[in-house]
Amino acid sequence: MSNALDGAFDYDPSQEEIKPATVADDRFKLISTLISTPDALSAGAKEFKALETLIRSDFLKLAAGVGIPGESALYNELLVLLSDLRDLIEFPHLANKNVLAIGGGFSSGKSGFLNAILGETDLLPEGIRETTAIPTYLTHADEESILALNTFDRTQRLTRAELTAISHAFNAGQSEESKIQFYHILKLIQIQSPCMKWRNVALLDTPGYSKPNIGDAAAEGTNAGNTDEEKAREHLSLADHLIWSIAGKDGVLQGPDIAFLRDKVQWPRPFYLLINKCDELAKSDVKGIFDGSLAAAKAAGFEIAGASAFSARTGKVYCGDDPRKWFDEIDGKCKFTQWRGRFKAVVEKVIRFNDDEEKRCSALEKSLKPVYLKADGVLTPDQIDAVKSAMSDVAKERKAHAVAAQQFISFGQKVESRLMSILKNLGVSDETAAAVGLEATSTSDEKLLALKKGDKIAGKVEKLSKFLGCFINSPAASDQIRIKYKEIERHYTSPEESFAVGTQVELTVYEVQYSDKRVVFTVVPVKSENKASKN
Ligand SMILES: Nc1nc2c(ncn2[C@@H]2O[C@H](COP(=O)(O)OP(=O)(O)O)[C@@H](O)[C@H]2O)c(=O)[nH]1
Ligand SMILES: [Mg+2]
Numbered sequence: 238m239s240n241a242l243d244g245a246f247d248y249d250p251s252q253e254e255i256k257p258a259t260v261a262d263d264r265f266k267l268i269s270t271l272i273s274t275p276d277a278l279s280a281g282a283k284e285f286k287a288l289e290t291l292i293r294s295d296f297l298k299l300a301a302g303v304g305i306p307g308e309s310a311l312y313n314e315l316l317v318l319l320s321d322l323r324d325l326i327e328f329p330h331l332a333n334k335n336v337l338a339i340g341g342g343f344s345s346g347k348s349g350f351l352n353a354i355l356g357e358t359d360l361l362p363e364g365i366r367e368t369t370a371i372p373t374y375l376t377h378a379d380e381e382s383i384l385a386l387n388t389f390d391r392t393q394r395l396t397r398a399e400l401t402a403i404s405h406a407f408n409a410g411q412s413e414e415s416k417i418q419f420y421h422i423l424k425l426i427q428i429q430s431p432c433m434k435w436r437n438v439a440l441l442d443t444p445g446y447s448k449p450n451i452g453d454a455a456a457e458g459t460n461a462g463n464t465d466e467e468k469a470r471e472h473l474s475l476a477d478h479l480i481w482s483i484a485g486k487d488g489v490l491q492g493p494d495i496a497f498l499r500d501k502v503q504w505p506r507p508f509y510l511l512i513n514k515c516d517e518l519a520k521s522d523v524k525g526i527f528d529g530s531l532a533a534a535k536a537a538g539f540e541i542a543g544a545s546a547f548s549a550r551t552g553k554v555y556c557g558d559d560p561r562k563w564f565d566e567i568d569g570k571c572k573f574t575q576w577r578g579r580f581k582a583v584v585e586k587v588i589r590f591n592d593d594e595e596k597r598c599s600a601l602e603k604s605l606k607p608v609y610l611k612a613d614g615v616l617t618p619d620q621i622d623a624v625k626s627a628m629s630d631v632a633k634e635r636k637a638h639a640v641a642a643q644q645f646i647s648f649g650q651k652v653e654s655r656l657m658s659i660l661k662n663l664g665v666s667d668e669t670a671a672a673v674g675l676e677a678t679s680t681s682d683e684k685l686l687a688l689k690k691g692d693k694i695a696g697k698v699e700k701l702s703k704f705l706g707c708f709i710n711s712p713a714a715s716d717q718i719r720i721k722y723k724e725i726e727r728h729y730t731s732p733e734e735s736f737a738v739g740t741q742v743e744l745t746v747y748e749v750q751y752s753d754k755r756v757v758f759t760v761v762p763v764k765s766e767n768k769a770s771k772n
Contacts, residue, residue, distance in 0.1 A: 267399055302637060305587055311587060331376070332574050333572050335568070337479075339482055342482075343447050345487075351375065351440055403419045444468055445465065477572070483510075483511070488529075495534070507540035508540075510541055511560065512526055512546040527557060531544055542563065545557040576660060577657065602632060606628070646751045670759050673747070677709065677758045695763075696760075697711075706719050706724075707722065709742055
């Protein structure tokens with residue numbers, strides 16, 4: 238029987254050269270690197286703990302005083318948000334990126350296309366053999382680095398050699414049982430590189446949705462079952478934008494591609510059609526396949542964001558659009574996260590409930606009061622007592638809801654301030670009204686507090702001054718709503734024209750700040766008949 242120490246002391250220097258670490262050793266070392274858990278939550282760990290404690294201890298305590306419908310569901314929503322936030326802290330690198338995925342059949346040239354676009358021949362693994370099915374994100378950084386996120390949500394740095402080992406022929410020569418399926422261990426890989434010039438974009442290279450239709454022997458590392466399709470669907474549905482790649486020599490866009498996109502991925506937006514590997518086609522065939530593919534996509538009900546006949550080999554666009562222009566367009570907008578809005582939405586439900594209950598009690602008190610006052614000689618002493626005790630119950634309930642509303646307002650403020658400091662430490666940009674439009678703010682205004690996010694009100698510009706800004710009157714508000722002049726300048730080349738006194742505007746509620754009774758809006762001038770005819 239052999240054991241691990243057999244031969245351990247038979248040192249033979251002449252053998253050293255020809256005894257590199259075996260493939261098995263390398264694989265096990267790599268796997269242990271990948272699953273090892275470095276200190277989690279180093280950045281922002283304290284802040285996160287504080288937020289977690291705040292939510293876990295305060296929410297239920299505050300809610301206990303007043304019955305809140307769906308209280309446990311709301312609490313669960315907060316816990317889910319906390320757990321999502323923990324993931325963000327572990328891997329904040331993609332939070333503000335517009336994810337642009339490339340999907341398509343196996344070996345249609347997806348990785349080759351990205352390499353060609355970035356002007357790097359071997360940034361992403363290419364090959365006629367299937368590469369490991371781990372989604373790979375490419376983002377900008379001044380220096381190259383490779384990060385892997387494992388299934389335990391821990392980040393590891395990888396070397397190029399390790400990346401190649403994971404992606405490629407690592408399983409070559411291994412028997413079926415000893416092949417290592419890295420996609421079980423790694424959720425995603427992120428390559429940060431200076432050659433990725435689009436800073437607001439993460440390019441996502443996905444595994445092909447279809448299996449290679451070459452002989453088994455060549456299909457090393459093939460995943461078992463239908464996981465290819467499932468994996469591809471899962472990754473593509475996370476993307477903001479999609480390029481669909483087909484190899485020109487396979488002819489026009491085919492039924493299975495269309496069925497996958499429409500029925501499995503259920504892609505809801507326009508996508509970019511890439512007819513790839515056009516160097517393999519006769520020049521005279523390119524246009525026909527290009528037009529035919531566009532027609533097939535449109536006939537299937539898809540909208541097309543752009544289309545190119547391209548070759549990764551030559552780096553040339555044969556006809557249609559230049560995909561780089563589309564990348565530029567997407568890159569023009571930063572993607573903001575919605576953390577504040579998501580937490581706020583939960584707390585807001587509780588505040589609104591207490592507010593509504595307070596109003597209901599108040600109305601009830603008002604209607605009971607005259608009954609009580611006029612009760613003498615009309616009601617029996619017992620009836621009077623009953624009215625009295627009902628009134629005092631309602632008054633107590635009203636006060637309890639008023640107190641709870643205040644407590645949840647301050648709870649919401651504390652949550653928000655902790656959250657903002659976590660996001661700031663991570664360098665993650667969360668959405669604000671000014672990020673999505675032209676921001677306007679009301680003064681402390683009770684009348685507006687019943688409004689909800691997305692509600693629209695009409696207004697009219699009353700005054701415009703470089704120093705004081707723009708003042709808007711609205712029948713819905715008791716006081717004027719103000720836009721800072723600088724904020725107008727940021728969006729409009731000629732503020733004096735766009736926000737001239739008398740201009741009608743539409744205000745959309747962005748958020749309600751209960752603590753100081755302010756409402757934040759985004760504003761657009763409404764084109765009046767007069768103005769429209771001037772242009
Ligand atoms: N002739 C030609 N071959 C290409 C082109 N793009 C990729 N390939 C090759 O086709 C094979 C599959 O490409 P790859 O990018 O790995 O396909 P993926 O599976 O869709 O990512 C590789 O051998 C590439 O070198 C191209 O534009 N023209
Ligand atoms: Mg590939």
